[in-house]
Amino acid sequence: MFGWTGNFLRVDLTKNKAIAEKYDSRLALSFIGGRGFAAKILWDELIPGIDPLSPENKLIFAAGPLTGLGVPNSGKLVVAAKSPLTGSYGDGNLGTSAGIQMRQAGYDAVIIGGKAETPVILHVKNKVAEFVDAKDFWGLTSFDTEKHLKDIYGRSIGVVSIGPGGENLVKFAVVISQEGRAGGRAGMGAVMGSKNLKAIVFEGFNDIPVAYPDDLKELSAAGYREIMTKPSFAFWKRQGTMSTVEWCQENSALPTFNFSEGVFEKADKMGGFAMEKIKIGNRGCPSCNMTCGNVVSNSNRSESEVDYENVVMLGSDIGLGNLKQVAALNRLADELGLDTISLGNVIGFAIETSQKRRIPEKFHWGKYMETRDLINDIAYRRGFGDLLAEGVRAASAKIGHGSADWAMQIKGLEISAYDCHAAPAMALSYATNSIGAHHKEAWVLAWEVKFGRKGYTEEKINKVIEMQRIRGGIFESMVICRFPHISLDFELEWYTKYLQAATGREMPFNALVYAADKILNLIRAFWIREYGASWTRQMEIPPMKWFKQPLTMGPLKGAMLDLVKFDGMLKKYYAKRGWDDRGIPKRSTLQKLSLPEVAKQLEQYVVLSD
Ligand code: PTT
Ligand code: SF4
Numbered sequence: 001m002f003g004w005t006g007n008f009l010r011v012d013l014t015k016n017k018a019i020a021e022k023y024d025s026r027l028a029l030s031f032i033g034g035r036g037f038a039a040k041i042l043w044d045e046l047i048p049g050i051d052p053l054s055p056e057n058k059l060i061f062a063a064g065p066l067t068g069l070g071v072p073n074s075g076k077l078v079v080a081a082k083s084p085l086t087g088s089y090g091d092g093n094l095g096t097s098a099g100i101q102m103r104q105a106g107y108d109a110v111i112i113g114g115k116a117e118t119p120v121i122l123h124v125k126n127k128v129a130e131f132v133d134a135k136d137f138w139g140l141t142s143f144d145t146e147k148h149l150k151d152i153y154g155r156s157i158g159v160v161s162i163g164p165g166g167e168n169l170v171k172f173a174v175v176i177s178q179e180g181r182a183g184g185r186a187g188m189g190a191v192m193g194s195k196n197l198k199a200i201v202f203e204g205f206n207d208i209p210v211a212y213p214d215d216l217k218e219l220s221a222a223g224y225r226e227i228m229t230k231p232s233f234a235f236w237k238r239q240g241t242m243s244t245v246e247w248c249q250e251n252s253a254l255p256t257f258n259f260s261e262g263v264f265e266k267a268d269k270m271g272g273f274a275m276e277k278i279k280i281g282n283r284g285c286p287s288c289n290m291t292c293g294n295v296v297s298n299s300n301r302s303e304s305e306v307d308y309e310n311v312v313m314l315g316s317d318i319g320l321g322n323l324k325q326v327a328a329l330n331r332l333a334d335e336l337g338l339d340t341i342s343l344g345n346v347i348g349f350a351i352e353t354s355q356k357r358r359i360p361e362k363f364h365w366g367k368y369m370e371t372r373d374l375i376n377d378i379a380y381r382r383g384f385g386d387l388l389a390e391g392v393r394a395a396s397a398k399i400g401h402g403s404a405d406w407a408m409q410i411k412g413l414e415i416s417a418y419d420c421h422a423a424p425a426m427a428l429s430y431a432t433n434s435i436g437a438h439h440k441e442a443w444v445l446a447w448e449v450k451f452g453r454k455g456y457t458e459e460k461i462n463k464v465i466e467m468q469r470i471r472g473g474i475f476e477s478m479v480i481c482r483f484p485h486i487s488l489d490f491e492l493e494w495y496t497k498y499l500q501a502a503t504g505r506e507m508p509f510n511a512l513v514y515a516a517d518k519i520l521n522l523i524r525a526f527w528i529r530e531y532g533a534s535w536t537r538q539m540e541i542p543p544m545k546w547f548k549q550p551l552t553m554g555p556l557k558g559a560m561l562d563l564v565k566f567d568g569m570l571k572k573y574y575a576k577r578g579w580d581d582r583g584i585p586k587r588s589t590l591q592k593l594s595l596p597e598v599a600k601q602l603e604q605y606v607v608l609s610d
Contacts, residue, residue, distance in 0.1 A: 002211035003065035003503030004028045009107045009129060011122060013195050014055055014114030018122070018129035020106070028108075029505075030594075032512075033064035034479035035472075036519045037109050038080035038091055043522055043598070045111075048529050048605070052084040052187070053169055053194035055115035061102065061160070061200070062110075064479030068103035068208050069216060071498050072223040072490075073481035075100060075286030077177075079160070082530070083186035084194075085171040085342070085391045086412035086436045089526045093440070093476060094175065094183025095285025098158030104204025116196040121149070125203040134198040138167060141335035142176035145199050153201055161199035162189045163337030165379045169193055170389040172342035172414070176334060180293060180305035181285060185339045186413055186435050211504025219501055223494055224289050230488040233290070238276060240292030241308035245271035248312070248418065251449050252556040253426075255317040255419045257365060258348030259408045259545060262419040263554035266321025270311055274323050290483060298327035299368070306330055312417040313344025318351060319365030329371060336379040341438075345414035346378065346388040347371060349395065349407055358401040359384075405544040410437035411527075418445050420542065421551050422453045422559035425460035428569055431540040432464070432583075434472055434523045441472030443486065456562070456569040461576060473516020518593045521577075521585050525598050528584050532605040537583055540570060580609040 006025065011018045031040045038060045050056040059081045066074045077099030083090025102110060105126050112122075119134035137145050142163040149159050158177070165173035166189030173189030174182040210216055227233060235243070245267060248254035252262030268274065275294055283305055284291030293305040304327035314333070315326040333340045347363075354363040361384050364370060377385025387395050392414050396407035408415045413436020420427040429442035439445075442464045451459070470492070475482040478499070484490035492509065499507045528535050542561070550560040571581055578589030587608045590599040602608060 001025050001028065002209045005103060005106050005108050005208060007107050009110045009124065011110060011112045011129065012114045013112060013116040013120065013197060016131050020127065030515060031519060032477035032515055033108060034062050034078040035080065035091055035476035036515065037062040038078055039089065039519050039522045039526065041111060042080065042082060042089065043526055046082055050082065052082040052087065052191060055113065057082050057191055059112040059188065059191050059195060060109055063099045063103050063108055064477060065502055066498055067479055068100040069210060069502055070220050070287060072220060072227060073288050073484050075288060076479050076481055078476065078479055079175050079184040079188045081188055081191040084190050085187040088530045089523045090186030090188060090435050092174065092184035092188055094177055095181040096158060096160060096177035097286045098160045098177055098200065098202045100286055101158035101202035101204045103208050104206050105202055106204065106206050112195060112197065115194065119196045119198050121198050122200045124200065126205060137198045139164065142337045143179050143335050146179065149199060149201055153203065158202040159199055162192045163335055165337040166190055166193035168379060168381050170338060170379060171391045172339040173337050174339045176337050180283060180334055182334060182339065185341060185438060189337045210502050212501045216498065216501035219497055227289060227484055227488060227490055230490065232488050236290055236292060236487060237282060239272035240294050242275045242294055242306065242311065243272035244308040245311065252422060252551065252554045253419045253445060255312055255417050257319055258317060258352045258406060259415065259419055260549065261553050262421060262551055262556060264316035264321065267316065269321050270315045270323045270326060275306060278324060285481065288481065292483065296327050298331055299324035300328040300331065302331060304328065304331040309417045310340040313341050317344045317348050318371060320368060320371065321366065322368065325368040329375065332372065332375055338379060341416045342391060342414040343375065345408050346392050346395065347374060349392045350384065350388060352406050353399060353403055358399060358403055405548065408543050408545070410542055411539050413437050421546055421561065422556045423448055424456045424561060424566060424569060425464055427542050427546065427561060427566065428461065428573060429464050431542060431570060432573060434520060442467035456565040458572065461569060461573045464573065465576060468520060469513050469516040473519050474512045477515065477519060518595065521590060521593055522595065522598060524585055525602055528602055529605050535582065537570065537581065540583060541567065584608065586610060
C-alpha cells in the first residue's frame with residue numbers, strides 16, 4: 001500500500017503487551033483513516049454497554065493517509081473512544097507532531113485496551129514499544145509532563161499526555177500536546193486516565209510509503225504558496241479564530257451568561273483587536289503556515305494560547321470580560337487537561353443555578369478568583385466541583401428543580417460557543433452532530449446569517465448535511481485541518497490531488513462523500529446500539545432555554561427558537577439522511593452504504609424500518 005503504512009499498533013495495558021498488526025487494505029479504502037478508522041474499530045471491537053472508564057474501552061489514536069507527508073495542515077491526530085460524558089461515540093482532533101512521529105514509527109493508528117496496574121508512559125520508538133513507570137509523572141500538569149519527557153527523550157519527540165483532570169476521571173478531560181493543542185472534548189483524557197496511561201511518547205524515523213513522492217512534494221509546496229495568496233491570509237495570521245468574537249457580537253450569537261444572551265457588554269475587551277494588544281506571537285500545529293494559535297500574556301504573568309471557543313466559554317459565557325484573566329483560566333484548563341468548552345458550560349450552569357437559588361452554594365458571574373478555585377475543585381473533584389466534573393447533564397439530573405432547561409448540552413456533550421436563539425440551522429447542526437453538541441461538523445452559522453436567520457427551511461437542512469459530510473466525514477478521516485478550506489477558501493480539489501499522489505489511487509470527490517456517509521452512519525449506529533430502546537428523538541432537541549427564554553438584549557431582542565418548527569426540521573433532516581422518525585438509520589440506508597452486517601446487529605437492539 002502507498003499512503004497508508006498498513007499497520008496498527010495494538011496495546012494491551014493489562015498485559016504490558018504491544019504488538020504490530022497488519023490490517024486489510026479494504027479498511028483503508030472504505031474508511032480512509034482518522035475518524036473512519038476509529039469508528040470502525042470501536043464498532044467492531046467494543047462490547048455494547050461497557051463502562052467507558054473500564055479496561056474494556058479502547059482508546060484510539062488514528063492518523064490519516066496524508067499525516068507526516070508534509071501536506072499543508074496535515075499535522076493533526078484523531079483521538080477516540082466510547083465517551084464517559086455522553087455514553088457513546090466520542091472523538092476529537094488535535095494538532096501535534098505525535099501523529100507525524102507515530103506514522104514515521106510505522107503505524108496508522110494505535111489501539112489501546114486494558115488498564116495498567118500502576119501509572120505508565122507508553123514509549124513507541126519505531127518498532128519497539130516499552131512501558132515506562134510513570135509514578136514520578138502522575139499528578140503533574142500536562143505542560144510539565146511534556147517538558148520532562150522532552151528533557152529525557154529529546155526535543156524532537158511527539159507527546160500526548162493528560163493532566164490531573166484526566167487522572168481524576170473528569171468526564172470532559174482532554175488529551176493535550178505541545179502546550180496548548182487539546183483534543184477529545186468528550187472525555188478522551190478521562191479514558192486515558194482510567195487506563196493509568198499518563199502519556200505516550202512517539203519517535204519515528206521511517207519513510208512513509210508514497211506512490212508519487214515528487215508530485216506530492218511539488219503539490220504541497222504549491223498548496224502552501226496558494227494558501228499565502230488567499231485574501232484573508234494576513235488577517236488570519238493576526239487574529240486566527242479570535243475575530244469571531246466581534247462577528248458573533250454583531251450577530252447576536254455570542255454565548256453570554258450561560259447562553260441566555262447573544263451579546264456581551266464587554267465583548268470589545270475580549271475580541272480579536274483586544275487580543276492583538278497583548279499578543280506575543282503565533283503558534284500552531286506542525287505542517288502549517290497559517291499558525292492560528294495566538295500566544296498572549298495573561299494575568300498570571302505567564303503565556304496562554306487563545307482561540308475563540310476558549311475565550312468565549314471562559315469569558316462572556318461566565319460573565320468575565322477581562323481578556324488577560326480569561327487567558328489565565330484558559331492556560332489553567334490546558335495544564336489541568338480540561339475541555340474549555342464543557343468547563344465554561346458547567347461553570348455557567350453552576351452560577352445560573354446558584355443565582356436561581358436552586359443550590360445552597362454561592363457562585364457569581366465574572367469573578368476570576370472564584371472561578372479559578374472552582375476549576376481546581378473540578379479537576380481535583382473537591383466539593384461541588386466533584387458534581388460538575390460529571391458534566392452538565394449529570395449535574396442537572398442530580399440537582400433537578402427544572403435545571404435541565406438551562407443545562408446547555410445535547411446528547412450529553414456541552415454546547416460549543418454559538419448561541420442559537422436565532423439560528424435554527426446551527427441548532428440543527430449541534431443536535432445531529434456525531435459526538436454531541438459540537439460545531440466542527442457543520443459550522444453553518446455564517447451561512448445562516450447571510451441567507452436568513454428565521455426559516456426552518458429545506459435549504460438549511462441540505463446545507464447542514466453537505467457540511468457534515470465534508471467536515472465531519474472527509475476532513476476528520478483524512479485528518480486534515482479544515483481551516484484552510486473554511487476560512488481561506490482553499491479549494492477541495494487540492495485534497496483529491498494530494499490523496500492521489502500519496503496513495504496512487506484515484507479518490508474522486510464523490511467516492512469521498514460515499515465514505516463520509518458510511519462513516520457518519522456507522523457512528524449513528526454506534527449511538528443507537530449503546531442507547532438501545534432508550535434512544536429517542538428527544539435526545540436531539542436542544543435545551544429548553546433556547547425555546548422558552550427569549551433574548552432580552554441586542555438587535556435580536558425577543559428572538560427564540562420554535563419547538564414545533566424545530567422538531568419538524570429535525571424529522572425532515574432524518575428523512576434526507578435515510579433515517580426514520582426516531583433518527584435511526586433504515587435497513588435500506590445501511591445496505592446502500594454496504595453496511596448490511598451493521599443493520600443485522602442493530603436489529604438486536606431496536607426494530608429497524610425498511
Ligand atoms: C475542539 C475544541 C475547540 S474547537 C477548541 S477551540 W476551536 C477548544 N480548544 C481547547 C483548548 O485549546 N484547550 C482546552 N483545554 N480545551 C479546549 N477545548 C476546545 O476543543 C484547534 C483548531 C481549532 S481551534 C478548531 S475549531 C479546528 N478544529 C478542527 C477539528 O476539529 N478537526 C479538523 N480536522 N481540523 C480542525 N482544525 C481546527 O483546529 P476537539 P487543536 Mg482541538 C488550547 O479538539 O476535541 O476536536 O475539540 O485541536 O490542535 O487545539 O487545534 O475555535
Ligand atoms: Fe493548526 Fe491553525 Fe494551522 Fe489549522 S490553521 S493546522 S488549527 S495552526
